[in-house]
Each structure stands twice: as C-alpha cells, then as structure tokens.
Amino acid sequence: MIFDLKTLIKIPSVSAxxxxxxxxxxxxxxxxxxxxxxxxxxYLDPKDKDITSPVPPPIVYGEIKSQKNPKSxxxxxxxxxxxQPEDPIELWDHSPFSGKVEGxxxxxxxxxxxxxxxxxxxxxxxxxxxxxxxxxxxxxxxxVEGEEEIGSPHLQKYLxxxxxKLKADVVIWEDGFVDSNxxxxxxxxxxxxxxxxxxxxxxxxxxxxxxxxxxENPALILSKIVCSLINGKTGKILIKDWYKEIKEFTPEEKxxxxxxxxxxxxxxxxxxxxxxxxxxxxxxxxxxxxxxPTCNVSGLSSGYTGPGSKTIIPSKASAKIDFRLVPDMDYxxxxxxxxxxxxxxxxxxxxxxxxxxxxxxxxxxGYRTPLDNVFVKPVLEAAKEAFGDSIVSVSAAGTxxxxxxxxxxxVSSICIGGSDISNKAHSPNxxxxxxxxxxxxxxxxxxxxxxxxx
Amino acid sequence: MIFDLKTLIKIPSVSAxxxxxxxxxxxxxxxxxxxxxxxxxxYLDPKDKDITSPVPPPIVYGEIKSQKNPKSxxxxxxxxxxxQPEDPIELWDHSPFSGKVEGxxxxxxxxxxxxxxxxxxxxxxxxxxxxxxxxxxxxxxxxVEGEEEIGSPHLQKYLxxxxxKLKADVVIWEDGFVDSNxxxxxxxxxxxxxxxxxxxxxxxxxxxxxxxxxxENPALILSKIVCSLINGKTGKILIKDWYKEIKEFTPEEKxxxxxxxxxxxxxxxxxxxxxxxxxxxxxxxxxxxxxxPTCNVSGLSSGYTGPGSKTIIPSKASAKIDFRLVPDMDYxxxxxxxxxxxxxxxxxxxxxxxxxxxxxxxxxxGYRTPLDNVFVKPVLEAAKEAFGDSIVSVSAAGTxxxxxxxxxxxVSSICIGGSDISNKAHSPNxxxxxxxxxxxxxxxxxxxxxxxxx
Numbered sequence: 001m002i003f004d005l006k007t008l009i010k011i012p013s014v015s016a017x018x019x020x021x022x023x024x025x026x027x028x029x030x031x032x033x034x035x036x037x038x039x040x041x042x043y044l045d046p047k048d049k050d051i052t053s054p055v056p057p058p059i060v061y062g063e064i065k066s067q068k069n070p071k072s073x074x075x076x077x078x079x080x081x082x083x084q085p086e087d088p089i090e091l092w093d094h095s096p097f098s099g100k101v102e103g104x105x106x107x108x109x110x111x112x113x114x115x116x117x118x119x120x121x122x123x124x125x126x127x128x129x130x131x132x133x134x135x136x137x138x139x140x141x142x143x144v145e146g147e148e149e150i151g152s153p154h155l156q157k158y159l160x161x162x163x164x165k166l167k168a169d170v171v172i173w174e175d176g177f178v179d180s181n182x183x184x185x186x187x188x189x190x191x192x193x194x195x196x197x198x199x200x201x202x203x204x205x206x207x208x209x210x211x212x213x214x215x216e217n218p219a220l221i222l223s224k225i226v227c228s229l230i231n232g233k234t235g236k237i238l239i240k241d242w243y244k245e246i247k248e249f250t251p252e253e254k255x256x257x258x259x260x261x262x263x264x265x266x267x268x269x270x271x272x273x274x275x276x277x278x279x280x281x282x283x284x285x286x287x288x289x290x291x292x293p294t295c296n297v298s299g300l301s302s303g304y305t306g307p308g309s310k311t312i313i314p315s316k317a318s319a320k321i322d323f324r325l326v327p328d329m330d331y332x333x334x335x336x337x338x339x340x341x342x343x344x345x346x347x348x349x350x351x352x353x354x355x356x357x358x359x360x361x362x363x364x365x366g367y368r369t370p371l372d373n374v375f376v377k378p379v380l381e382a383a384k385e386a387f388g389d390s391i392v393s394v395s396a397a398g399t400x401x402x403x404x405x406x407x408x409x410x411v412s413s414i415c416i417g418g419s420d421i422s423n424k425a426h427s428p429n430x431x432x433x434x435x436x437x438x439x440x441x442x443x444x445x446x447x448x449x450x451x452x453x454x
Numbered sequence: 455m456i457f458d459l460k461t462l463i464k465i466p467s468v469s470a471x472x473x474x475x476x477x478x479x480x481x482x483x484x485x486x487x488x489x490x491x492x493x494x495x496x497y498l499d500p501k502d503k504d505i506t507s508p509v510p511p512p513i514v515y516g517e518i519k520s521q522k523n524p525k526s527x528x529x530x531x532x533x534x535x536x537x538q539p540e541d542p543i544e545l546w547d548h549s550p551f552s553g554k555v556e557g558x559x560x561x562x563x564x565x566x567x568x569x570x571x572x573x574x575x576x577x578x579x580x581x582x583x584x585x586x587x588x589x590x591x592x593x594x595x596x597x598v599e600g601e602e603e604i605g606s607p608h609l610q611k612y613l614x615x616x617x618x619k620l621k622a623d624v625v626i627w628e629d630g631f632v633d634s635n636x637x638x639x640x641x642x643x644x645x646x647x648x649x650x651x652x653x654x655x656x657x658x659x660x661x662x663x664x665x666x667x668x669x670e671n672p673a674l675i676l677s678k679i680v681c682s683l684i685n686g687k688t689g690k691i692l693i694k695d696w697y698k699e700i701k702e703f704t705p706e707e708k709x710x711x712x713x714x715x716x717x718x719x720x721x722x723x724x725x726x727x728x729x730x731x732x733x734x735x736x737x738x739x740x741x742x743x744x745x746x747p748t749c750n751v752s753g754l755s756s757g758y759t760g761p762g763s764k765t766i767i768p769s770k771a772s773a774k775i776d777f778r779l780v781p782d783m784d785y786x787x788x789x790x791x792x793x794x795x796x797x798x799x800x801x802x803x804x805x806x807x808x809x810x811x812x813x814x815x816x817x818x819x820g821y822r823t824p825l826d827n828v829f830v831k832p833v834l835e836a837a838k839e840a841f842g843d844s845i846v847s848v849s850a851a852g853t854x855x856x857x858x859x860x861x862x863x864x865v866s867s868i869c870i871g872g873s874d875i876s877n878k879a880h881s882p883n884x885x886x887x888x889x890x891x892x893x894x895x896x897x898x899x900x901x902x903x904x905x906x907x908x
Contacts, residue, residue, distance in 0.1 A: 273670070
C-alpha cells in the first residue's frame with residue numbers, strides 16, 4: 001500500500017499548472033487494472049486522447065460488476081488524482097513529491113488529499129476480491145477526476161456526457177475527518193462557492209497624487225464596494241435578498257449539530273485569533289460554520305505596495321471575493337444579486353468601458369444529503385467498526401462538487417476518510433498517518449459489505 | 455551647456471537606490487569650481503566622507519561673494535543632483551542615462567528634473583562672471599542636495615547644521631513651469647505631505663476561507679478604515695479637526711488664483727478621466743487643487759492577487775495612504791489626529807501586538823511665500839524678460855521642502871524653471887527643451903541682476 005501511494009505522490013499532478021495529469025491518470029488506471037478493477041481513461045472529447053496535456057484533463061473510470069449480485073446497489077467512489085501546488089516549497093522538510101516515510105507518517109503533496117484516500121479504496125477492493133474469490137458483494141464504480149483542486153470546472157460536463165456509465169445509488173466521497181478522539185466524522189454536505197474579481201478603473205495611468213483632490217481614486221471606490229457587502233462585526237451579508245432561499249435546519253439537523261464536536265479553543269490557537277466574529281461560541285459557532293453563507297475578501301491589490309511610499313493615484317484596483325453558499329442558494333442568482341447591489345450603489349458595470357468590472361471566476365452550488373438517507377446508517381456503522389466510533393456531521397464548512405451528482409443522477413453523497421487537521425492538506429509538509437490508511441481501508445471494505453446487506 | 459548636462463545625465467544618481475550619488479555630487483562640484491563658483495562637498499557627519507555610498511548622501515555647496523557689493527542681498531539657489539528611478543525602462547525610446555540629443559530636445563532621466571535646471575543656473579553665473587569681469591552684482595549661494603526624490607529626509611538637519619553657511623535672503627527654487635503659451639509660471643508655494651502605512655493583522659497565517667463566518671477578515675477591516683477617512687464623492691476628509699488650522703485665501707490670493715491658467719480639458723484627456731471629483735470645474739477646481747488638503751490611497755495589498763482565485767482569509771492587509779497638507783497644518787499633529795480617528799473606530803493601535811499598525815513613513819509641512827514678498831516682483835520681471843510673459847501662482851499642488859528654509863532661516867522661496875508637462879519628469883522619455891535651457895539661463899542671470907538693483 002505504501003509503495004503504491006509513494007508511486008502516486010511522486011507524480012507531481014498539480015492541476016493549477018496542468019502538470020503531469022495524464023501521467024497520473026494512467027498510473028491510477030494501471031493500478032486499478034492490476035488489482036482487478038476494470039479501468040479506463042475517459043475524455044470529454046475523444047480527440048483529447050492524443051494531446052499530452054489536454055484541457056479538460058481525463059477522468060479515470062473503474063468498475064466491478066458483482067457476478068453473484070448483479071442487481072445489487074451500486075456504489076460510486078468519487079476521488080481525484082490532482083493535487084494543490086506545492087508552494088511555498090521552502091517550508092517543506094522533505095521534497096514535496098518524495099513520499100518520504102518517517103515513523104507512522106508518509107509525507108508529500110497529495111498524501112492526504114487525495115492520493116492516500118484513493119489508494120485505501122483501491123486496496124479495500126483488492127482485499128474484498130480476495131475474500132470473495134474474485135467477486136464483490138455489490139457493484140462498485142470509481143470516478144477519479146483531475147480538476148478537484150481548481151474547482152472541478154468540467155465535472156458537470158463529464159457527468160452529463162457519461163451519465164449512463166457513472167449512474168449509481170450512492171456516492172462515497174473522497175475524504176473525511178477523524179476527530180481528536182479518533183472518532184470518524186461522516187459528513188453529509190458541502191457548501192457551494194463562487195469567486196468574483198472586482199476591478200475598478202481609475203485614471204488611464206498611475207498619476208501624481210497631488211491631483212487627488214480632483215481625480216477619483218479607484219482603491220477608495222473598491223474599498224467602498226467591499227465594505228458595502230458585509231457587516232464585519234456581525235458577519236451579516238448586506239446584499240439584498242442574499243438569505244432569501246435559505247431554509248432553517250430541521251430539529252433533527254439541529255440535534256446532530258449539537259452533538260458534533262468542535263474544539264473552539266484548539267481552533268482559535270491554531271489560527272491565532274482571540275475570539276470569533278460576533279463573539280460566537282459553542283452551538284452558535286457550529287451552526288454558523290455549518291449553516292451560514294460567507295462573504296470573504298481573499299485578495300486586494302492596487303497601486304504601489306513595495307517598501308516606503310510612492311505618491312500616486314493608482315490606475316486600477318482589484319479585489320478577490322469568495323462567497324460560500326448553503327443548499328438552495330444558486331450561485332448564478334447570487335451573482336446577479338451582487339451585480340445589482342453594485343449597480344444600485346450608482347456604479348456602471350455594463351461593458352468594457354465601465355468603471356467597474358465584476359468577473360465571475362468559478363461557481364458551484366452546495367448540497368446536503370438528508371440525515372435519513374438510507375446509506376447514512378451503514379456508513380456510520382462501518383466507520384464505527386473501523387475507527388472505534390463515528391458521528392454524523394450535517395455539512396462541512398468547505399466546498400466540493402457533490403451538488404452535481406445530486407443534480408444529474410439524483411443521488412446523495414457521503415463523506416468518509418482518514419485525515420485530520422495535523423495532515424496539513426494544501427499546506428507544506430502534508431502527510432498521512434500510516435495506521436489511518438489501514439483503518440480507512442477497513443472502513444471502505446466494510447461499507448461495501450454492509451451496503452450489500454442493506 | 456549641452457555637453458555639461460549630458461555629463462550629469464550619464465551619472466545614474468538614483469537616490470532611491472543610493473546609486474552614484476557621491477560621483478554625481480563630485481561632478482557638480484567640479485563643474486561649479488571650473489566656472490568660478492567656490493564649491494565644496496559637505497557631509498552631515500565628516501566621517502561619511504570616507505564612505506563610498508554614505509547615508510545621508512552629501513550636499514554640494516557653492517558660493518560667490520560679490521567683491522563690489524559684499525553687503526548686497528544673498529540669493530540661495532536650491533537644486534538637487536539626485537533623480538527618480540528609471541523604471542519602467544522598457545518604455546524609454548533611448549537609454550535613460552544617455553543624454554541623447556534629438557532636434558530641440560535632450561533626453562534622459564534628470565534632463566528636466568533637476569539636472570537641466572541646475573546646469574542653467576551654473577551657466578547663468580558663468581555668463582555673469584564674464585559680463586562683470588569675474589565678479590557678481592550680488593552674493594549667491596548654491597545648495598544641491600541628493601535626496602529630493604525620496605522626500606529630503608536629511609535636508610532639515612543639513613540646514614540646521616550648516617545654518618551660518620547657508621543663510622540667505624531668498625531661496626530660488628529648483629524648478630518651475632512654462633504654460634502652453636510659453637508663459638513662465640512663478641510659483642510661491644508647496645503643499646506639505648505625510649505618508650502612512652496601515653497594517654491590519656488577521657489570523658496567524660492565511661487560512662481556508664470556509665472559516666470566514668468565524669474569523670475576522672483583515673482586508674475587510676482595512677477597507678473599513680480606508681472608507682472612513684474620506685468621502686470619495688465630495689473629496690472631504692472625515693477625520694476630526696482635519697481642516698482646523700487652515701486659513702482662507704486672502705482676496706489677493708483669490709484674485710491671483712483666478713488669473714492662473716489651468717486647461718482642464720487637456721488635463722482630463724491626459725489622465726483619462728471624464729470629470730473631476732464633486733464635478734469641480736473652473737475657478738473651484740483651481741482653488742481645490744492649490745488650496746485643499748488631500749487624502750489619497752496609493753496602494754492596497756492583501757492575500758492572493760494572482761490569476762484566478764485562492765480561497766483564503768489573508769493573514770494581513772496593508773494600505774499606503776498619502777496626505778497633502780496646506781500651510782499651517784502640521785504633519786505630526788495631523789498624524790496624531792489620524793491615530794485618534796482609528797482608535798475612536800474601536801481599534802487597538804497601541805503596540806506590537808495590536809491589530810492595527812499605523813506607520814508614519816515620511817512627513818514634511820507645506821509653505822507659501824506671501825504674494826507681497828519683496829522678491830516676487832523682481833523674479834516675475836526677470837521671467838517676463840526671458841520668456842516673454844510671466845504669471846504668479848499662489849502654490850503648486852505638489853510638495854517640496856520649502857518649509858524648512860522658512861522655519862530655519864525665516865526666508866521665503868520662489869520657484870522658477872523651464873519645464874512643462876511634455877518634459878515627462880518622473881516618467882519614461884524625460885527630456886528638456888534646448889531652447890528653454892537658454893531661456894531659463896537668461897532668466898536666472900536677470901534675477902541676479904534685478905535682485906541686486908532691488
């Protein structure tokens with residue numbers, strides 16, 4: 001298992017750089033075929049097969065039809081073979097694409113997110129094929145995409161294009177978390193997300209700031225727009241109708257949220273803050289984290305930002321804003337509301353000559369699998385058996401493309417995996433715990449067996 | 455004259471890079487001595503003489519005592535031998551330190567600002583020494599500093615340290631403008647300026663933006679502070695007591711302002727804007743440009759600013775703000791008012807652990823020579839003789855260290871020079887018109903003669 005994981009980590013399949021993606025897809029497909037999963041590499045456009053770095057990159061498909069129970073339920077495992085960029089490389093203790101093993105850990109970009117989880121799933125199938133004499137108790141499929149880390153821009157098209165091939169009864173999601181008591185968290189939801197770039201045009205070039213009394217400053221206009229979006233003290237988004245479609249949590253969901261663990265003090269220490277917005281704490285903090293949309297400024301740039309000062313009126317100013325959405329919010333409608341908001345402030349955002357440009361960079365909607373979905377219980381059970389204990393989580397605070405599977409196949413997704421916050425996904429020194437690789441492999445094998453029984 | 459100017463342009467004396475400053479000071483001093491001005495290179499600390507790139511760089515001092523009229527008035531010529539950085543170098547048509555001559559123009563960094571003006575002054579003195587048989591009608595002094603382009607951080611100390619040496623009755627400032635009708639503008643004032651960096655601390659590192667509902671965003675706080683400083687629509691600065699010390703213009707000043715030329719349409723086209731703040735126009739636009747303090751955002755930076763999106767809460771956010779001040783405003787008092795403003799918003803700006811850091815980067819006060827100063831008329835007369843016509847300007851909208859001369863010597867400064875907006879000071883393809891070099895040389899010679907008579 002470690003050898004195969006190391007092989008995948010050594011392929012620097014960074015989707016943001018369109019780097020080594022076909023190579024990695026081929027390695028995953030080869031590995032699947034070797035253990036007995038019928039795998040192929042599929043493209044949106046068949047012609048892309050002949051290109052070294054096609055965009056969109058291919059998807060690895062895998063399947064085993066149960067010979068004994070061909071009419072059983074079908075599980076679709078969703079994973080991705082791409083990884084985040086390795087920067088800042090100087091903060092890594094080992095080469096990010098080495099797969100270095102030290103004690104109970106294997107290090108490298110993708111070790112946790114998501115190559116470790118993928119290997120565990122393949123190994124779980126390999127194990128069951130041995131136990132069941134070359135057969136499985138139920139049908140399984142794999143979809144391993146290559147663009148998860150850049151917002152899965154082509155996943156929807158792949159799902160639509162290969163609708164028959166990918167059809168399933170439930171999706172077992174790529175990852176999941178284990179809490180500090182080694183309890184597996186079975187998460188049922190993902191928030192939506194859309195990212196916008198706001199560009200404000202000023203004078204045709206940077207000009208001497210002695211003219212500031214006459215010439216409008218684009219950085220000031222940008223600040224004004226940014227401030228108008230959200231009340232920083234309360235966290236409330238101020239765009240008209242922003243919360244309109246959001247449904248309240250059901251009593252069952254509230255109960256589940258109350259039971260979820262969230263170690264506030266550890267989290268605050270980890271991120272270096274003294275308090276949460278609006279002084280949220282306990283249940284309210286969990287509720288907000290899981291259930292509220294967000295508006296976040298992820299970047300600002302304008303004018304001179306080097307050492308000392310340069311007295312100019314900048315010719316432009318830009319902000320990157322990301323909005324997390326909860327289920328029933330549609331990112332296109334919310335983007336329209338944002339556009340209207342800026343228009344109602346009196347700004348012109350019509351065309352190329354406009355003072356303000358609002359660019360939608362990426363967008364996907366959120367989804368939550370209902371608590372009473374029939375597959376939730378079997379997954380919780382399997383996780384309990386493998387990890388010792390398990391708990392359900394109504395939704396992650398983060399985002400993923402779960403919504404597409406619901407929209408196109410009308411199936412729900414359930415997240416289970418073996419990493420925790422110390423595995424540093426997306427950060428330097430990403431790693432996976434070797435004992436957890438064993439546990440999540442056992443958990444996946446149990447899921448396949450229990451879902452057959454269910 | 456062209457040969458000597460070329461020699462100076464070829465020395466890349468960029469103060470921002472502490473580059474070739476002693477070399478340039480030596481070249482200026484040598485040139486002065488050659489034409490008969492007694493020159494020396496002076497240091498704040500005598501030990502700096504033995505250092506290749508001393509900080510502060512030296513000042514070039516020059517003087518001629520009138521033999522016939524040793525008790526006459528003393529004119530101090532203020533100039534600088536340092537230049538702005540040459541970037542962006544790719545936009546230059548010729549090498550920025552070539553001194554290339556083409557038709558009526560000599561090109562190069564410093565051609566207009568300020569090496570051309572300096573050469574004209576030296577040549578004017580050389581000419582008069584010939585006319586007056588090795589003597590001058592009145593006493594003259596030169597101070598040529600090497601830090602003007604970085605805000606003259608040591609000029610005040612130099613003036614204090616060499617108070618007796620530099621004492622004079624009037625300062626003839628380094629530059630000035632000629633309008634589109636070839637009329638010389640004799641400017642009497644400079645605004646003050648102070649630049650501040652506002653740093654806002656967020657989480658201890660960039661963190662995943664799914665936490666935006668819990669963690670305060672430093673870029674949002676920064677935007678809020680920026681917006682609170684000024685009403686972008688009216689240009690009014692919103693900091694308490696900001697305008698408290700400002701005196702209204704006298705009727706004479708208002709009359710002079712009304713007579714000043716300001717081609718709004720040409721200016722708007724040049725900077726690519728359709729209208730001025732508050733729809734200012736005509737006399738009101740001139741009054742604001744000359745007489746109002748400004749608050750300008752010259753830079754913003756936070757988080758991710760590359761292509762596409764990265765969903766993070768940034769760990770910090772920074773803004774560069776510059777404030778122009780008019781006479782009677784003190785930059786230290788105004789900085790204190792700014793600090794109080796931020797404190798009153800509820801932010802903690804006390805010490806290193808504070809959420810907000812306010813750094814004063816540079817600061818100097820403004821000054822205006824009164825319209826009835828005895829030296830104004832002679833300079834206007836000399837300018838009229840050299841250029842054909844002249845007009846007085848109450849103040850420039852820009853900044854310079856004129857205030858120090860008033861504060862330390864109680865003398866006023868008067869600006870006269872030969873450049874116009876097409877000379878591209880601070881920009882690529884900076885140049886000086888060769889016929890103007892002749893005119894400003896004649897003008898300076900006239901000033902020396904007329905001030906003697908006055």
